[in-house]
Amino acid sequence: MGKKLVVFVLVALLSFTLFAQGQKEAVKSNLIVIITPSHDNPFFKTEALVAEETAKSLGYETLVLSHDDDANKQDQHFDTAIASNAAAIICDNAGADATIGAVRKAKEAGIPTFLIDREINETGIAVSQIVSNNYQGALLGGEKFVELMGESGKYVELVGKESDTNAGIRSKGYHEIIDQYPGLRMVARQSANWSQTEAFEKMESILQANPDIKGVISGNDTMAMGAMAALNAAGMGEVIVVGFDGSNDVRDSILAGDIKATVLQTAATNAIMAVEQADKYIKTGSTGLPEKQLTDCILIDESNAARLDNFMLK
The missing domain is CATH 3.40.50.2300 (Response regulator)
Structure with a gap:
């Protein structure tokens, strides 16, 4: 009986230990x-x-x-x-x-x-x-851009990182609206990889070849801010800029009369x-x-x- 009891206790202890370890894991x-x-x-x-x-x-x-x-x-x-x-x-x-x-x-x-x-x-x-419903948002942004442009004029599109699905969806949504208006002509489309610094540099280069643009539509607010800075530096602050995100920076720019609109996600x-x-x-x-x-x-x-x-x- 003694040996059986010892064996029983050992088995019970082993079972409890394994159970406790399993619970811990x-x-x-x-x-x-x-x-x-x-x-x-x-x-x-x-x-x-x-x-x-x-x-x-x-x-x-x-x-x-x-x-x-x-x-x-x-x-x-x-x-x-x-x-x-x-x-x-x-x-x-x-x-x-x-x-x-x-x-x-x-x-x-x-x-x-x-x-x-x-x-x-x-x-x-x-x-x-x-x-966020990026396509729905891009349709809103595209409609506002067309309205601000008066349905005509040369414009530039700044696109986000090409590997990002949202970049393509937003661009597609913009063009779903804008391409319906033959008076609107895109003269440049470049990726600035969501970057404000890169957007500034790309915009400076674009302006050298296209000093008569009327608008810029951007895949996000950060690029819109870079584009607006380049336009202001070139004395072209009247150019229409529309972004996408709804950042506080663009809010302040809108209230200051620079960037005209954005899409809040x-x-x-x-x-x-x-x-x-x-x-x-x-x-x-x-x-x-x-x-x-x-x-x-x-x-x-x-x-x-x-x-x-x-x-x-x-």
Whole structure:
């Protein structure tokens, strides 16, 4: 009886130890990892800050990282999240194709990913893809641009990073409207890679060959600011400039009478949605919502620019 009792106790202890280890492995950390492009761009900075604030308000720890639109750096950040046994990842990604592997790796590690702002070219591996309706927003921007141009004149288009799906969608939306007006003639179309400095340099070069342009339509506000600076430096501040994002910088420019309009994509709202859905998924195993979710954009001009603050219309 004594030996049997000893064996029973040992088996029981071993079973309890294995059970405890299994439970420990099954428990996720209280960490939400937030990965975005560079915070030099106020849009991405707002996403990161709002996501961080929302996560902390829900009781989570946070780790905020930037991939600077470098897919390799993004992969390293996903590895960090996986090694940290994160509860969830919130990500504005570094490429529609380049991000697929990282999101799949996170899923295989049991870590759900919630994408904001930019989609990836695969479904079923991220839990949510929450993006602004870029096509709808570009239609709004295109309509306003046509109105401001009086349906005629030479214009320039500044396009975002070619690898970014949003760059192509916005350009397509702009042209869906603008190309209906034969009086509007595009004399240059160049990528400035979402960069203000690059937009300034590209605009300076374009103006040398096209000093008689009437308008510039831009794929984002940062490039619009660079274009406006180049136009002002050339004494051409009357040229019509329209952007896309709804940044505070462009708000101030609109109120000052320089840039004429932008399209607000609700970065703050989308970031809040992603964190709240992550919280629900962590707690229940489901968001109760479809993977692909679109949020509508809003035209911003002199009539409502004063109500714009940190990518939210108040």
